[in-house]
Amino acid sequence: MNAPVFNNRDCGSCPIRHQAICSRCEQDELDYLDSVKYYRSYDAGQPVVWAGDPLDFVATVVVGVASLSQTMEDGRRQMIGLLLPSDFLGRPGREAVSYDVTAVTDLTLCCFRRKPFEGLLKTSPHIGQRLLEKTLDELDAAREWMLVLGRKTAREKIASLLSIIARRASSLMALKAPDGFAFDLPLTREAMADYLGLTLETVSRQMSALKKDGVIQLEGNRRVRVPDFAKLVAETGDDAGDLFGG
Amino acid sequence: MNAPVFNNRDCGSCPIRHQAICSRCEQDELDYLDSVKYYRSYDAGQPVVWAGDPLDFVATVVVGVASLSQTMEDGRRQMIGLLLPSDFLGRPGREAVSYDVTAVTDLTLCCFRRKPFEGLLKTSPHIGQRLLEKTLDELDAAREWMLVLGRKTAREKIASLLSIIARRASSLMALKAPDGFAFDLPLTREAMADYLGLTLETVSRQMSALKKDGVIQLEGNRRVRVPDFAKLVAETGDDAGDLFGG
DNA sequence: TAGCCACCTTGATCCAGGTCAACCGCGGAC
DNA sequence: GTCCGCGGTTGACCTGGATCAAGGTGGCTA
The missing domain is CATH 1.10.10.10 (Winged helix-like DNA-binding domain superfamily/Winged helix DNA-binding domain)
Known part of the structure; x- marks a missing residue:
């Protein structure tokens, strides 16, 4: 297990890849990361997870588009987010996801098992910062969208x-x-x-x-x-x- | 400057207070924190910041209710968030805020100057984690609200x-x-x-x-x-x- | 005690967008 | 080829919530 392998991973602007080539990181961390990182593909229209189901990984979108949506009992549906390449999926610290995730087009995710990822968050401030940044962006986007929906x-x-x-x-x-x-x-x-x-x-x-x-x-x-x-x-x-x- | 002062601050469940009594923190950090922490009050109806204006602090709500809202040129307005006690206001890493913040009731904020707070985020992973947690909660709430608004x-x-x-x-x-x-x-x-x-x-x-x-x-x-x-x-x-x- | 103003309620009417229904067009199976 | 089904368009009509308008109420000042 040697360093270069982290640099030619094609993860879009996934926060982990950034982390992997960050000069401040220790080698141990990189090796660890590589061992828990893997890819998943979905066909267009295929569900990734249903609301309430456990999601055992966090991920970033590498190629394709995924949607986050909520459905009411009577079938009314609202999409509450659109994940494009480089967007983050999943919630560290929570097992279940509260919305349906669906592949809108053919989709590839770069995944990390949730538990090890959470451990990493505790020990590597850079990842947490990067993730906080992304989450704040998503929050801004969601709020922007509330104006669209409401008015x-x-x-x-x-x-x-x-x-x-x-x-x-x-x-x-x-x-x-x-x-x-x-x-x-x-x-x-x-x-x-x-x-x-x-x-x-x-x-x-x-x-x-x-x-x-x-x-x-x-x-x-x-x-x-x-x-x-x-x-x-x-x-x-x-x-x-x-x-x-x- | 001695330790007890951090324990009887009444900040609701503000992440910094939690941090202040956290046994893993170094004393230096606490002293530093105390020196940049202050309170602000607003009367009901008073603006806290307008969209686009710089916000030189981040804060948590101690008492009262604040609203986040966006207004279109023709006056249509959409509230995009409601801050109740313990909720967080502000965006580390960005100077301006993209929505109006208004005191709905009489309001007290526990504030931290933004620059020092950002420095702290870099050095104290606990604060970042806590903030990420809160931001993810807000994101969930915002998404929940999109269903309300849309359907x-x-x-x-x-x-x-x-x-x-x-x-x-x-x-x-x-x-x-x-x-x-x-x-x-x-x-x-x-x-x-x-x-x-x-x-x-x-x-x-x-x-x-x-x-x-x-x-x-x-x-x-x-x-x-x-x-x-x-x-x-x-x-x-x-x-x-x-x-x-x- | 009156008068004012901010907040709220209620009524009458209107219209943007929902609902229901028919139809188009294209790609894939046979 | 022909059929079929999915995604898209268009039309006719309906309705939930917006708009416009007229009071009501309660707390404050004079």
């Missing part, structure tokens, strides 16, 4: 979702390109509806309306072209001040 | 809010009392509306409806009596499985 119109909701996915899928340069840019929508209309607190019919209608108004173009159902990103952002109802920001 | 009816939203406040204001024993229990509502109808993504008229109507149906009794506008907690929870639309849980 925005259907059209504004759609525009908000598209602009968020566009930002995460495209480089800053692409967003600013004068002739626009395109991206793939990893979600079905139904999944979009679940995320936005709408019905799929309303999603479909508003997508059509945004198309008719020239805010977006559709190249097939799942590919969106944005001729002018500022125009899309203007439809979100947000302050345009942070147009190219977080 | 629940007005009546279910009101019932959800009442049951959450009831849980935090009352002991487990009180919740189970066969003759019911009462609690003070720290929010105006307008603040409730902001939290729930409703108008204040709808809040008022649904409060009246719940009263008419015997789910709650009103002892004045701001005091709520719950004759049967299970009946209230049944109105939230949630699975009743965790009736007395988190």
Whole structure:
């Protein structure tokens, strides 16, 4: 077991990989980490865990998209988070997860068994800090989303979702390109509806309306072209001040 | 500067106080902590910070209630969090705060200057762990709230809010009392509306409806009596499985 | 005692988005 | 090829909650 192996792991920006090449870490720790780290793959549509079930690992998304969602007894469903590559899944210190996790597209996770990971958190402050950082980001995103869910119109909701996915899928340069840019929508209309607190019919209608108004173009159902990103952002109802920001 | 002073600080369950009496901590750290810790008070209705303004401290709520909210340019407002005693405010590693913080009732915060606190996080893993724990709890609560905002009816939203406040204001024993229990509502109808993504008229109507149906009794506008907690929870639309849980 | 103001309630009407239903179009199985 | 089923679109109609408007109530000041 020697050092280089930690550097060519392809984990996206997973916090552990960062940790593995951190010069302040002791070698023992790295060896230990490597021994508990493994990969898991899921097909699109496949469940990762159900709400209430124990989750014996924590993980980061390497490739693909996963959704976190809650379902009421009568079937009403709300997506409460979308995990894109580099996002963290799982809760150290708690065995069960309180929402359903589903692979939206084909998905690969980089996993760590939960118990050893928790031990690591106690002894390695860097990992905890990194994780705290990520959790705070997620909290900010969740709060941002509460404004979308609580106060925005259907059209504004759609525009908000598209602009968020566009930002995460495209480089800053692409967003600013004068002739626009395109991206793939990893979600079905139904999944979009679940995320936005709408019905799929309303999603479909508003997508059509945004198309008719020239805010977006559709190249097939799942590919969106944005001729002018500022125009899309203007439809979100947000302050345009942070147009190219977080 | 001697040790006892750290033990009789009344900070609720503020993570620092816990830290201060933690046997694993070094005395230097405690002295340091004490030197950067101070209290701030706000009158009901007073702003603590506006979105985008720098916040030079992090804090925990000692007494009172604070709200976190976001406002759109046209005035639509969404409350995105409610801080009750022991809750944490502020974001280590970021200067500005992205939402308005307002004192809902008279409020006292236990504050730490941000820079020294960040230094402390680096050197004292216990504080970071404790904070991560709290942040994860807040994230869970935020996600729970997304279901409320996105999918629940007005009546279910009101019932959800009442049951959450009831849980935090009352002991487990009180919740189970066969003759019911009462609690003070720290929010105006307008603040409730902001939290729930409703108008204040709808809040008022649904409060009246719940009263008419015997789910709650009103002892004045701001005091709520719950004759049967299970009946209230049944109105939230949630699975009743965790009736007395988190 | 009156008058004011912040907070709350209630009524009448409107409309965004939900519901129900029909249909389209494409890819995969046979 | 043809069929089928899934994902998407569009239309017609309905309704829950928003909007607009008019009081009510209780605590404070003068």
